[in-house]
Amino acid sequence: xxxxxxxxxxxxxLSTVLCDYFRSRGYESHAVGSGKEGLDFLSKTxxxxxxxxxxGIGSNxxxxxxxxxxRYSELPIIVLTTRTDRESQxxxxxxxxxxxxxxxxxxxxxxxxxxxxxxxxxxxNESKQRVFNLNGHPxxxxxxxxxxxxxxxxxxxxxxxxxxxEDEVVDRHRILASLWKEDNAFTSRSMGVYINHLRRFLERxxxxxxxxxxxxxxxxxxxxx
Numbered sequence: 587x588x589x590x591x592x593x594x595x596x597x598x599x600l601s602t603v604l605c606d607y608f609r610s611r612g613y614e615s616h617a618v619g620s621g622k623e624g625l626d627f628l629s630k631t632x633x634x635x636x637x638x639x640x641x642g643i644g645s646n647x648x649x650x651x652x653x654x655x656x657r658y659s660e661l662p663i664i665v666l667t668t669r670t671d672r673e674s675q676x677x678x679x680x681x682x683x684x685x686x687x688x689x690x691x692x693x694x695x696x697x698x699x700x701x702x703x704x705x706x707x708x709x710x711n712e713s714k715q716r717v718f719n720l721n722g723h724p725x726x727x728x729x730x731x732x733x734x735x736x737x738x739x740x741x742x743x744x745x746x747x748x749x750x751x752e753d754e755v756v757d758r759h760r761i762l763a764s765l766w767k768e769d770n771a772f773t774s775r776s777m778g779v780y781i782n783h784l785r786r787f788l789e790r791x792x793x794x795x796x797x798x799x800x801x802x803x804x805x806x807x808x809x810x811x
Contacts, residue, residue, distance in 0.1 A: 589613055591608055591613050591635050592616055592617075593617040594617075594624040597639075604637070607693050625657075628657070632764070632769075635661070635662045636663045638651065651663065651683060659682075663683045684703055687699065720732075720788070721791045732745070743764075743765050747765075758777070762774065
């Protein structure tokens with residue numbers, strides 16, 4: 587699986603070992619040592635999964651867990667902790683974690699947990715709605731058509747992300763990470779070209795793609811046509 591894992595871990599030795607191990611398994615990984623660094627990272631780019639400890643990251647780990655889940659509700663989170671009591675586990679799950687891994691742990695078991703979560707997320711995404719009625723103008727992501735006209739694969743995937751989050755901002759880093767697999771000046775310009783192309787398609791349906799400065803894009807219905 588080609589996925590990006592963000593590690594929020596105060597123990598530099600452990601985070602280094604985790605990064606090296608994940609990379610050896612074909613994952614992209616990035617490690618930070620504090621909650622603030624973790625939030626900064628997520629505000630600038632995108633991760634497919636967060637692996638975070640509760641203690642030793644320079645802030646209340648539970649508050650950080652709550653904040654990440656609040657901002658990125660679809661982002662899966664695995665908590666690393668030495669706390670084995672029932673109350674701590676219940677609190678973590680209530681605040682939004684998807685799994686709870688005790689320290690010390692087996693690297694092999696951890697990677698199986700990560701892969702199981704990523705498979706589940708992928709299956710959930712594939713089962714989501716793929717046909718939309720945009721003010722009487724059908725968009726079919728499976729057949730890559732809008733109003734009967736063919737779209738490129740990337741145009742279709744981009745419009746699908748926007749349709750599934752209509753009237754909500756879709757983070758530009760998330761778009762680039764999901765569709766282009768890179769976030770740089772070249773891919774940003776490329777995304778802009780596709781956005782403008784889709785705008786011309788959507789205009790006839792009374793829809794527009796609004797750019798939200800510093801954040802991303804959202805699909806907006808303007809007027810009935």
